[in-house]
Amino acid sequence: MMKRRVHVAAAAVIREDGRVLIARRPATADQGGLWEFPGGKLAPYETGFEALKRELSEELGIQIRRAQPLIRVHHEYPDKHILLDVWQVREYEGEPYGREGQPVRWVGVDDLPNYPFPAANLPILRAVALPQEYLITAEEPDETVFLKRLERALREDSIRLVQLRAKTLDDAAYQARAESTLALCRRYGAKLLLNADPAWLERVDADGIHLTSARLMTLKQRPIPANKWLGASTHGDEQLAQAGHIDCDFVTLSPLAPTPSHPDAITIGWHDFQQMVETAAMPVFALGGMTRHHANQARGVGAQGIASIRDFWRDDR
Ligand SMILES: Nc1nc2c([nH]c(=O)n2[C@@H]2O[C@H](COP(=O)(O)OP(=O)(O)OP(=O)(O)O)[C@@H](O)[C@H]2O)c(=O)[nH]1
Numbered sequence: 476m477m478k479r480r481v482h483v484a485a486a487a488v489i490r491e492d493g494r495v496l497i498a499r500r501p502a503t504a505d506q507g508g509l510w511e512f513p514g515g516k517l518a519p520y521e522t523g524f525e526a527l528k529r530e531l532s533e534e535l536g537i538q539i540r541r542a543q544p545l546i547r548v549h550h551e552y553p554d555k556h557i558l559l560d561v562w563q564v565r566e567y568e569g570e571p572y573g574r575e576g577q578p579v580r581w582v583g584v585d586d587l588p589n590y591p592f593p594a595a596n597l598p599i600l601r602a603v604a605l606p607q608e609y610l611i612t613a614e615e616p617d618e619t620v621f622l623k624r625l626e627r628a629l630r631e632d633s634i635r636l637v638q639l640r641a642k643t644l645d646d647a648a649y650q651a652r653a654e655s656t657l658a659l660c661r662r663y664g665a666k667l668l669l670n671a672d673p674a675w676l677e678r679v680d681a682d683g684i685h686l687t688s689a690r691l692m693t694l695k696q697r698p699i700p701a702n703k704w705l706g707a708s709t710h711g712d713e714q715l716a717q718a719g720h721i722d723c724d725f726v727t728l729s730p731l732a733p734t735p736s737h738p739d740a741i742t743i744g745w746h747d748f749q750q751m752v753e754t755a756a757m758p759v760f761a762l763g764g765m766t767r768h769h770a771n772q773a774r775g776v777g778a779q780g781i782a783s784i785r786d787f788w789r790d791d792r
Pocket residue numbers: 481483484485504505506510511512513514515516517530557559593594595596
């Protein structure tokens with residue numbers, strides 16, 4: 476028999492202090508007793524956003540003013556195929572409460588993994604915890620220049636996710652660079668991922684590892700614990716599937732568009748990008764010819780946001 480297909484709109488409602496609202500499902504409901512992001516099934520002829528507005532009014536008593544797409548997750552439950560269409564909501568009227576008697580709680584983003592959620596929710600927890608911009612550092616031999624550029628981006632562009640990519644440094648220089656970069660990232664509350672062998676986490680206590688696509692393809696399982704972040708570079712369906720298989724937390728997918736350094740490269744383009752993101756079941760950053768100004772467009776096709784070296788590696792004006 477064909478499985479039921481269920482399309483659900485749900486919201487990560489985010490308060491000014493950054494906490495996220497979650498609600499507990501009634502013990503008698505499907506997935507009873509687990510926590511969830513408020514929302515529910517689309518009624519016939521409703522769009523996701525229309526359903527979101529109605530459900531949050533019914534379940535929380537709030538009126539959404541503006542919402543931004545966060546992530547779309549397809550998940551196979553034994554009895555149904557579910558599509559969770561998740562939005563980020565920061566602008567709303569009213570004070571949310573459990574209008575159907577359900578317990579609700581404001582939770583810090585890093586505390587979310589401590590609550591039991593339905594199996595489909597793992598990618599959502601990752602998307603909620605990640606920003607919409609991912610800075611990849613440029614090759615820069617001069618450490619002073621490097622740290623100055625990075626600090627500008629942390630301070631002025633509010634970058635909160637950084638990948639240290641330094642392929643030209645030897646091991647000793649890489650370790651020194653990783654330590655100074657980590658100290659700077661910590662000052663701004665930014666997460667730092669090392670683009671390096673996963674064993675580097677034993678030497679530098681960074682927040683995680685970013686795998687090159689070559690390294691990604693050699694792995695049989697997730698190489699680092701769940702409390703560290705695992706990103707990977709991907710360029711197509713096979714690598715995306717492998718990233719899912721070894722349980723990466725997120726990926727970059729590139730090259731989306733031509734760049735000044737690769738004007739004639741074969742690029743993915745927004746259309747195919749959207750299709751690949753739809754099947755990815757994890758946050759995906761668009762990379763290649765992207766700037767901060769593309770972040771909303773990327774969100775619109777289901778991405779987490781954009782990754783870039785060039786756009787963030789600017790000089791102080
Ligand atoms: N709202 C919501 N539903 C989720 C989440 N994760 C998840 O797997 N689901 C599943 O998606 C479906 C949504 O159902 P729902 O019970 O919220 O639907 P609804 O508000 O329209 O209620 P009703 O149909 O019971 O009247 C359920 O099967 C639920 O288990 C989540 O984070 N939020």
